[in-house]
Amino acid sequence: MPEIPLVPSLWRFPARPASVARARRAVVEALPRGLWPQIGEDLHLLTSELVTNAVRHGARAGEEELVEMVLWPADGHYWLAVSDPGESGGSAARMSEVGWPSADSESGRGLVLVDHLAATWAVRPRPVRGKSVIAGLPLPGGGWV
Structure with missing residues (x-):
């Protein structure tokens, strides 16, 4: 009988x-305590960057829009998906291109950090509206939760 995966x-x-x-508090509470020493701080940083980007760039100002976040273990990784109602084409497609900001720039380093921390990440369009940024952090030894 197959093992039932975590929801x-x-x-x-x-x-x-x-x-x-x-x-950030939500992922800290959801991550099994035994994994915090291995991936907790990286997951905390990824959450901060991806949710900040979704709030700043994915939602329209003045509208009551939501950001959705999903966290799950699979295939030797912990996956974090942050979705927003923003366009899935145009500037969102360029999100997957990591740029290097100038030394005196006050922003623009978030995706550099995501690219450094995550084993893999991508921007995917949502079926109806919006986009998701999905990043995977490898579990130590490729283990399972």
């Missing part, structure tokens, strides 16, 4: 800056 954790937050801290 992914799912959250929806208002597309507001205060939701970034709520998202």
Whole structure:
């Protein structure tokens, strides 16, 4: 009989800056305690960057939009998907191209950090509206939860 996989954790937050801290707390609480020393801090940083980008660039100002976050273990990784209602083409397609900001730039380093921390990541269009940024952190030894 096959082993039943863990059910992914799912959250929806208002597309507001205060939701970034709520998202970080949510993944800290959802991650099994034994994994915190191996991937907890990287997951915390990934969550912060991806939710911040979704709030800043994926939601329209003045509208009550939501950012969705899913966390799940599979294939020797912990996966984090952050989805927003923003366009899946145009500038979103360029999100997957990591650029290097100038030394005096005050922003633009988030995707450089994501690219460094994650084993793999991608931007995917959602079926109806919006996009998801999905990043995978490898579990130590490729292990399972």
